[in-house]
Amino acid sequence: MMSEEVREIQSSETTEENSLDRVEKLWNKNFFLLWQGQLVSCFGDAIYEIALGFWVLAVTGSSALMGTIMAITMIPRIIISPFAGVLIDRANRKVIILLSDFIRGAAIILVGVAIYKGAGAVWMVMLAGILLGICSAFFGPSISSVMPDIVPKSRLLQANSSYQMSTTGANLVGTMSGGAIFAILGAPIMFILNGFSYLFSGFMELFLKVPKVIHKKEKANFKEDFIDGLSFSVKFSGLRNIIVLACVINFFSQVGIVLIMPYFNSTPGLDAKKYGIAMGIFTLGMICGMMFLSVVKIAPKKKFNIFVLSGIVSMGAMVAAPITENIYAICILLYIAGLLNAILNTLLNTTTQLIVPQEMRGKVFALMGTCTQALSPIGMIVGGVLGGILGSKQVIVGSFSATIIFIAFFAFMKSAKKVINYDPEHETLEDIM
Structure with a gap:
């Protein structure tokens, strides 16, 4: 049963948000500022990663060191996220957002200036990676x-669809143009440009109006707050199932995705150039899926069926793609997989936002991020090992087939259906817990 505190939060939020629904539109000032800032910073991130890779290879000649730097960026995120979620729910969220962008911007600009002046070193890039x-x-x-x-x-x-569409599109454009920009400007200038993209995003966020988190009871100490968030996620069966599903999909997807490049490299008629085209088509499919959700309103009672169908068909397309060994068929299947995968992930993310009370969101999303991010490198390692033993095609087919089985099993969970189909205008959290 839902606690009195959660019921009060839900009642308060429902009253306020139902009022907002009558007077506000999607593209209000706050959402536009956030969308615009992230559009620029995601483009900056895309060209930064390309510049970083070329610079590290030019300075050290070591691809292993490049992987180490990427891991250094990921490890702090995995370790800190659960505790960061507690702070997010306890502190001023706007200040956290602003500081995150300004610190990242300043760190990358300083590294870029140091490299431009000939004083840059690998340890500086590593330190910046930790801060990022x-x-x-x-x-x-x-x-x-x-x-x-x-x-x-x-x-x-x-x-969520519009937000993710802009960030994915900016990343795609940055990735496609990053090589040409590097040839013209070089790594130091690209570093500095990315730093300014963060500062621009932070500047836009200065004008955001972010409501304070409403705590219906006196704040517990940090430890108790952390335990409350964990307990809420575990005891809420529908939410717990969503978190488990997200982890499983992410793990098995990483097992398969890490082997797509080796598959293209080892299959007659396929090569690195066609791999780039296929991945571009997959990303285009994701953007189209997000575009679809950004303009089409799905009735709450239909969301679960669309969620399950999108998951099964998208993973089925990933299973079929390597079997065909035909670049045209592969591109069509990857486009379908990308489009439906975007729908699957957006529905998953939106559902979590809808069912989690305001004062729990930071903790819950941080927990989800930790679980999925921690499983990503494990999935890559497992995929690499199995690929060497069984072959790339076999492991890709097996990993995505396993995901289909799990999604099909998820489809029979009543708690999952109630959560995905949750309609905040006509239901309360108590109805689905």
């Missing part, structure tokens, strides 16, 4: 926590 990871641990859950407070809940699915 720490800031990301706070920034991501903060954005997920804030989104339901700056757009009407009836438009939350469209908001």
